[in-house]
Amino acid sequence: MPSDKTLGGGDDSFNTFFSETGAGKHVPRAVFVDLEPTVVEQLITGKEDAANNYARGHYTIGKEIVDVVLDRIRKLADQCTGLQV
Numbered sequence: 122m123p124s125d126k127t128l129g130g131g132d133d134s135f136n137t138f139f140s141e142t143g144a145g146k147h148v149p150r151a152v153f154v155d156l157e158p159t160v161v162e163q164l165i166t167g168k169e170d171a172a173n174n175y176a177r178g179h180y181t182i183g184k185e186i187v188d189v190v191l192d193r194i195r196k197l198a199d200q201c202t203g204l205q206v
Contacts, residue, residue: 154190156182
């Protein structure tokens with residue numbers, strides 16, 4: 122795998138959006154949260170979604186996953202060397 126300099130064009134902007142694993146693979150730094158699973162997933166799992174309703178997503182369904190989401194964001198932030206807020 123090429124070095125970060127080759128992939129990033131010589132600066133750290135590449136490393137802002139990607140992190141390198143121990144095996145030399147580059148993976149995107151991202152956390153995607155979606156409260157709108159597909160209809161098929163709803164039928165299989167029996168879980169409900171926010172039904173395109175902000176209040177349901179913010180106050181009920183979203184509250185159920187906020188701890189999991191914050192934990193994943195914390196893990197991603199722990200891997201950063203120059204986190205900016």
